[in-house]
Amino acid sequence: MSPERRSILVEQVGLWLVTLLLIRGGVSLWEAGVHEAVLALVPVLFMYMPDLALRQRGLDPSAYPLGLPSRHDPVWRQALVLNAVIIGAVALPFIGLYHLWQTEVFGMHYRGTWPSQPLMLIGYHLFFVAIPExxxxxxxxxxxxxxxxxPRWNILGATLGPGWLVTCVLFAFGHSLVVFQWWHFAIIIPSLAFGWLRAKTGDVIAGAFFHAWCHITVGFLDTLYGVIPP
Structure with a gap:
């Protein structure tokens, strides 16, 4: 590996650790009783740490998809079409598996109670979680x-490489650096789709839409099955 490539790898692992430890610090302050406004650190760090790192290295942040595309950019339509196809393919199997998981493993049952603030749930997971991440x-x-x-692997029309897989692993493990949950390893599965969408479209908005859909769907299902209060 060349010194330049090694430098990028060190940059990524180092910045990832620093960013997540800062986020863990913000979460710890909130758990200690500090106002929940401190949690705004989470999206702010995810959105601005890359910009700072690139500028520090003399690189142009605009060369990377670190913002939302213009409203007339065709990537919006592409993102919606791809999400319609993917969600159409996975929604029913996922809901069926979720039902079996909750009823057979945890003894929960369908209660039919919807979230009390569905618009807030949707907005939170889209703008506070999915887009920044x-x-x-x-x-x-x-x-x-x-x-x-x-990238050298052609997968369903997208060119991907080892960086895609490494990103998925760090994405999943990063959740446990902030708040540990035993099931975080499973986050690798949807993150493969997030990375594929980024490679397919050249932008992050398609992955952000699917990312948000995953969170929102689980949020609704958890409420409907009584896992969390409405």
């Missing part, structure tokens, strides 16, 4: 790791 992990990390390992 996709900007960081797919717009920044996956893009930079593609400079370390050149």
């Amino acid at each position: 996709e900007m960081y992990y797919r717009g920044f990390m996956q893009s930079r790791l593609d400079e370390v390992w050149k």
Whole structure:
């Protein structure tokens, strides 16, 4: 591996650790009783740490998909079409597996109670979670790791490489650095789709839409099955 590629790899792992430890610090302050406004650190860090890192290295942040495309950009339509296809393919199997998981493993049952603030749930997961995380992990990390390992695998019309897989692993493990949950390893599965969408479209908005859909769907199902209060 060349010194330049090694430097990028060190940059990515180092910045990832620093960013997540800062987020863990913000979460700890909130758990200690500090106002929930401190949690705004999460999207802010995910959106602006890449910009700072790139500028520090003398690189142009606009060369990376770290923002939303213009409203007339055809990538919006492409994102919606791809999400319609993917969600159409996975929604029913996922809901069926979720039902079996909750009823057979945990003894829960369908209660039919909807979230009390569905619009807030949707907005939170789209703007506070999905878009910032996709900007960081797919717009920044996956893009930079593609400079370390050149994408060379053609998968369903998208060219991907080892950087895609490494990003998925760090994305999943990063959740446990902030708040540990035993099932975080499973996050790798949807993140493969997030990374594929980034490579397919050249932007992060398609992955952000699917990312948000995953969170929102689980949020609704968890409420409907009584896992969390409405």
